[in-house]
Amino acid sequence: MNKGLLIVLSGPSGVGKGTVCSMLRHKMPELVYSVSATTRLPRQGETDGINYFFKSREQFQDMIARGAMLEHAEYVGNYYGTPRDFVEQTINSGKDIILEIEVQGALKVKETFPQGVFIFLMPPSLDVLKQRITGRGTESQDIIDSRMTVAAEEINLIRYYDYAVVNDEIDAACHRIQSIVTAEHCRKERYLASLAESMQTASEKA
Ligand code: 5GP
Numbered sequence: 001m002n003k004g005l006l007i008v009l010s011g012p013s014g015v016g017k018g019t020v021c022s023m024l025r026h027k028m029p030e031l032v033y034s035v036s037a038t039t040r041l042p043r044q045g046e047t048d049g050i051n052y053f054f055k056s057r058e059q060f061q062d063m064i065a066r067g068a069m070l071e072h073a074e075y076v077g078n079y080y081g082t083p084r085d086f087v088e089q090t091i092n093s094g095k096d097i098i099l100e101i102e103v104q105g106a107l108k109v110k111e112t113f114p115q116g117v118f119i120f121l122m123p124p125s126l127d128v129l130k131q132r133i134t135g136r137g138t139e140s141q142d143i144i145d146s147r148m149t150v151a152a153e154e155i156n157l158i159r160y161y162d163y164a165v166v167n168d169e170i171d172a173a174c175h176r177i178q179s180i181v182t183a184e185h186c187r188k189e190r191y192l193a194s195l196a197e198s199m200q201t202a203s204e205k206a
Helices: 017-027 057-065 084-092 103-112 126-135 141-160 170-185 188-205
Strands: 006-010 069-075 078-083 097-100 117-122 163-166
Touching: 006 017, 006 103, 006 170, 017 097, 017 170, 057 069, 057 078, 069 084, 069 103, 078 084, 078 103, 084 097, 097 103, 103 141, 117 141, 117 170, 126 141, 163 170
Parallel strands: 006 097, 006 117, 117 163
Antiparallel strands: 069 078
């Protein structure tokens, strides 16, 4: 059986990764979503185990020490990380999984899973990004400033990604991502691997 795809959707905070992912959940119900762990406090309306696994710093550090994180990053004063087991079990069962994570973490995943599909979600412009971060109304000015500084640095790292998707309009961005996933499933390497496996099985039976 072919393994599932590990899809990493990354890009600066405020670019709309969360919104795009929520819409993808409706459009691509077959796609599995990785729930991250974080030490940041829940925002209003967020639920433990659904939006994030909310952890203390001690709990998070313990997960890192046990090797339970596929990647983790410290971002604007808090830890964020992807629990490893769930991701590995999902792709080994042949299902596709999507990780919605920031850029440092995405680059770490690339070291472990270079065969992953790395998609960078771009804001139409830095001005639009600032409006989106400010408009959310949940962050202090200091946090907005540090998120903008980090965002400018992150956009420079786009060269390490396979695809760039501009989030000018959510429907259009989701459509582009769906097309990427379809194309990745048609890669010849996936067919060659399963062809080699079935030829091997056939020759063992003969
Ligand atoms: P927020 O606090 O707005 O929910 O997330 C802040 C940033 O952390 C976002 O860019 C989000 O994509 C990223 N993030 C969420 N989960 C993870 C994770 O598991 N690993 C990493 N490296 N970043 C994450």
